Amino acid sequence: MMKIEGRKGGNIDLEEKFLSAITRQPKRRSGIHVTALREECMKMSYLYHVKESPDFKPNKKNLLTFWIGRELHKTPILAQNELILDWNGILGSCDDYENGVLVDKKTCTSIPSQAKDQDARQVEYYALMLKKRGKIVNRVYILYIDINNKDFVFHRVKVRPYDEIEAEMISKRDILQKAKETGVIPPRTLNWKCKYCYHRFECLNEKELENLEYREIDYELNREK
Numbered sequence: 001m002m003k004i005e006g007r008k009g010g011n012i013d014l015e016e017k018f019l020s021a022i023t024r025q026p027k028r029r030s031g032i033h034v035t036a037l038r039e040e041c042m043k044m045s046y047l048y049h050v051k052e053s054p055d056f057k058p059n060k061k062n063l064l065t066f067w068i069g070r071e072l073h074k075t076p077i078l079a080q081n082e083l084i085l086d087w088n089g090i091l092g093s094c095d096d097y098e099n100g101v102l103v104d105k106k107t108c109t110s111i112p113s114q115a116k117d118q119d120a121r122q123v124e125y126y127a128l129m130l131k132k133r134g135k136i137v138n139r140v141y142i143l144y145i146d147i148n149n150k151d152f153v154f155h156r157v158k159v160r161p162y163d164e165i166e167a168e169m170i171s172k173r174d175i176l177q178k179a180k181e182t183g184v185i186p187p188r189t190l191n192w193k194c195k196y197c198y199h200r201f202e203c204l205n206e207k208e209l210e211n212l213e214y215r216e217i218d219y220e221l222n223r224e225k
């Protein structure tokens with residue numbers, strides 16, 4: 001820890017002050033958030049996003065990554081920035097909107113060749129929520145900002161039919177809402193994110209854990225198609 005002497009005596013712990021400043025964030029609205037719905041596995045979403053006291057303890061690297069992402073989102077690109085959305089018990093905040101164009105920003109350490117599935121789902125959910133508010137949405141993009149190589153790309157997302165998106169959102173909302181009320185963890189869905197999941201060691205059996213490497217290769221190959 002880096003301690004320096006204060007003007008009136010006593011030590012100031014600069015590292016501690018910095019880490020607590022970047023951890024501070026506005027109080028989250030209570031409800032089911034789009035960031036929880038965008039995942040494939042509702043067990044993971046429940047454990048990360050919905051459970052009152054998450055087991056996830058971010059380390060210094062996680063804290064810095066979250067902070068950089070949060071700060072980058074604050075830069076407005078289009079006329080309306082950080083639009084607060086609320087529909088049918090689902091909450092969200094879409095980054096930028098103007099004249100039928102929706103943009104969501106994502107920080108990354110290498111730019112994907114196309115929009116990632118969960119990012120595409122997230123903007124589809126925002127598009128639907130905007131439409132429910134009477135806004136026109138005809139083009140949807142994800143802006144990937146590579147913080148390692150200092151580069152950026154806009155990937156366009158082809159939005160699925162809105163009735164399909166709506167049914168998916170409602171079904172996931174109901175699963176998470178029920179889990180929230182009963183405390184019963186929802187069923188898992190194995191997916192490529194298992195290899196990053198904080199709960200993988202208690203969730204997966206030995207064979208499934210062994211297979212994670214193959215899942216990663218399969219996923220990367222699929223993304224390149």
Ligand code: SF4
Nearest residue numbers: 041188194197200203
């Ligand atoms: S390890 Fe995979 S299946 Fe288990 S909770 Fe995490 S994402 Fe879901």
